[in-house]
Amino acid sequence: MRPLIALLLSVAVASLNAGPKPQVKLTTSMGVIVVELEPQAAPRTVENFLKYVKKGQYKGTIFHRVIPGFMIQGGGYVDYLGKKRTEASIPNEADRALAAGLKNKRGTVAMARTPDPHSAAAEFFINTVDNRALDFKGKANDKTWGYCVFGKVVKGMDVVDRIQAVKTSNKRSDFLNLPVKA
Incomplete structure (x- = not known):
């Protein structure tokens, strides 16, 4: 099996609307996903x-991590070998987003990060189910910070569902749940 490079987040991202809730269009090889952002909740x-x-x-990036019944993650790799450079990470706003009513529910978009709660940079994920375990629970330790929701899919959830249904492989230790071609 070969890594699936062009199929997923072959994204040409274009801003659709720069209003109070900007919308961003993600054009993938499986269809279009439109995301509405929440700047008041997670500025x-x-x-x-x-x-x-x-x-x-x-x-040209891909969804490099696809876990059915959980989420699809992208924004960091052009293929399974090429990680894109990012700028400095940002502070985790999961507490603020949750206070504004944003939770890791099906169709929401959140920042991906390492175990360090303040390590998010460019990678993001789309929740394919309600993931309450990813919501902010407190600042007691790294595990309770949660993942900052900053938008939601307003068009193309069917595309997200098709992406999450793609076969994946765990044969590479550096890429788990990597989409593959048969």
Whole structure:
């Protein structure tokens, strides 16, 4: 099996609407996903994401982590070998987003990160189910910070569902749940 490179987040990201809730269009090889952002709930996170959009950071990237019944993650790799450079990470706003009513529910978009709660940079994920375990629970330790939701899919959830249904492989230790071609 070969890694699936062009099929998923072959993203040409274009800003559709720069109003109070900007919308961003993710064009994938499986269809279009439109995401509406929530700058009032997560201002630094939305600003960071839009900075990468305007820079063209997401063009040609893939959804490199696909876990059915959980989420699809992209924005960091052009293929299974090429990680895109990012700028400094941003502070985690999961507490602020949750206070504004944003939770890791099906169709929401959140920042991906390492175990360090303040390590998010460019990678993001789309929740394919309600993931309450990913919501902010407190600042007691790294595990309770949660993942900052900063938008939601307003068009193309069927595309997200098709992407999450793609066969994946765990044969590479550096890429788990990597989409593959048969």
